[in-house]
Amino acid sequence: xxxxxxxxxxxxxxxxxxxxxxxVTPQLxxxxxxxxxxxxxxxxxxxxxxxxxxxxxxxxxxxxxxxVNVFVPEPIPDVKKEDVAFWEKRLPVWPEAHRxxxxxxxxxxxxRKINILLEEDVPIVSFTFACPNEQTIHHLKQKGIFL
Numbered sequence: 045x046x047x048x049x050x051x052x053x054x055x056x057x058x059x060x061x062x063x064x065x066x067x068v069t070p071q072l073x074x075x076x077x078x079x080x081x082x083x084x085x086x087x088x089x090x091x092x093x094x095x096x097x098x099x100x101x102x103x104x105x106x107x108x109x110x111x112v113n114v115f116v117p118e119p120i121p122d123v124k125k126e127d128v129a130f131w132e133k134r135l136p137v138w139p140e141a142h143r144x145x146x147x148x149x150x151x152x153x154x155x156r157k158i159n160i161l162l163e164e165d166v167p168i169v170s171f172t173f174a175c176p177n178e179q180t181i182h183h184l185k186q187k188g189i190f191l
Contacts, residue, residue: 054081054109055081056079058080058081060076060081060082062085063086064086064089064090065089068085070085070098070099070105073102074101074105076110082110083102083108083111084110084112084113085098085099085110085112086113087114087157088113088114088172092153092157092160095112096160096164099112099164103164110166110167110168112166112170114154115171115173116154116171117153117174119147120146120147154176161189165187168190168191169191170191
């Protein structure tokens with residue numbers, strides 16, 4: 045445990061989970077980091093501009109390291125049009141805000157968030173669902189970001 049604590053520059057072996065969906069706030073992440081653990085922001089379900097604001101809030105609340113977790117998109121499986129039509133007849137109409145984004149939109153969101161992490165000098169980044177491509181890893185490491 046000592047090696048990871050040294051790498052992350054934390055006093056306690058606590059890494060706060062980056063729980064997407066609103067459970068994590070900049071105040072919580074900063075409080076964990078200020079205590080001597082590793083505070084975490086979750087970027088899943090957060091718009092890129094809101095993520096930038098959250099990162100800046102954490103930086104105002106702590107001078108210690110924190111991390112941001114990013115969802116790495118996975119390929120969306122091919123779906124037959126007749127299957128979609130079958131379920132569209134049986135399910136309630138979903139508002140536009142709840143529709144499933146296209147694979148292109150998911151990758152655009154991912155790239156925007158990676159650029160924000162680079163621009164905002166986020167110290168530590170973790171990933172969920174998959175590993176990013178080598179180019180993304182290279183850009184983050186080149187900036188000195190711990191992955």
